[in-house]
Amino acid sequence: MSDRIIKKARDTKLRYLWIAVGLMVLPCAGCSTAVIEGSASAVSRQDGQTVVKNQIRTDNDRMEGRLQITDLKADFAGNLLRAHVSLLNKNNNTGNFQFKFSWFDENGNEIDSDTDAWTPLILYGNESRSLQAIAPAPSVKEFKIKIRELSME
């Protein structure tokens, strides 16, 4: 009889423990968003149309294994800077990325910040893709592209 009472008490305790663990885990289940970001910049001037500065910077080791910026170019469409970016998904799996351009004048000041939005980009396994964008104003002489992958959102 006493064994049964002890067993029942132990089972109830275990049940309460599981509920407690469940309640602790539940609020965190939807929040595991991993954001990784890479950025690159290039400068092109109207005299000669050559890329003066070309930097590729990756903040995150995981991003380096997932995505590669294979080429960065800038030229002019009329007097507006045009950005060309070539990307390669280094992974066999489809990647859900987002990219955003930002634009700078010759003094490095950002032009029309927050006018370009994050744009979704799907890259299938080992797929390469070229992106193009036009600067919002003639004063733009430099662009940056930020690419990130959201593992869960």
Added chain:
Amino acid sequence: MNGLKKMIYGLCFVVGAGCATSVKYEDATKVETTTADFGSTDLQQIANKMVDSLLSFPPIIQTTTERSPIIFVDTIKNKTLEHIDTESITDSIRTKILRSGKFRFVDMTKVEAAKKQFEFQNESGMVNQATAAAFGRNIGAEYMLYGNFASIVKKSDNVKDVYYKFTLNLMKLETGIIEWADEKEIRKISKRSLFGW
């Protein structure tokens, strides 16, 4: 046991407290995927694609090298099943094109209001005529921007598949020739899962 019960009640209170309404600012440029319906990311994608395409089209580059032609924006026909403010899309497109300095715009929706102001300035006798805007000096638009917005929606029990197609055309009014056109396609799928949120 009592301690455990208190812990459970405490956790229930904490979890319950987390469900209260809260307001926070969000990044307006962030990708928005609340539902498969038309959203801010779609609007931004369409505006960016259309402006980039127009301003990098070689004949348009040639036309806008020496001068800034005038455009008037006609309506975008909403052929989707949703109520979408297409004027908001053309507003974004117009703002971006205007800021590039390549084109100028006339606003046909404000003709009546402008006419009233003209009449007030020229006919009311209250305005110094040396400063009044003169009649007949408006500049005629050279191009018309117009388009269509269509969608195909397919649904099953748990899946909704939405395909949007936005088409924009630039017509030269004098000749009737469509000098530029482009379209942006967007496809979104929403799935209802049994668990998770």
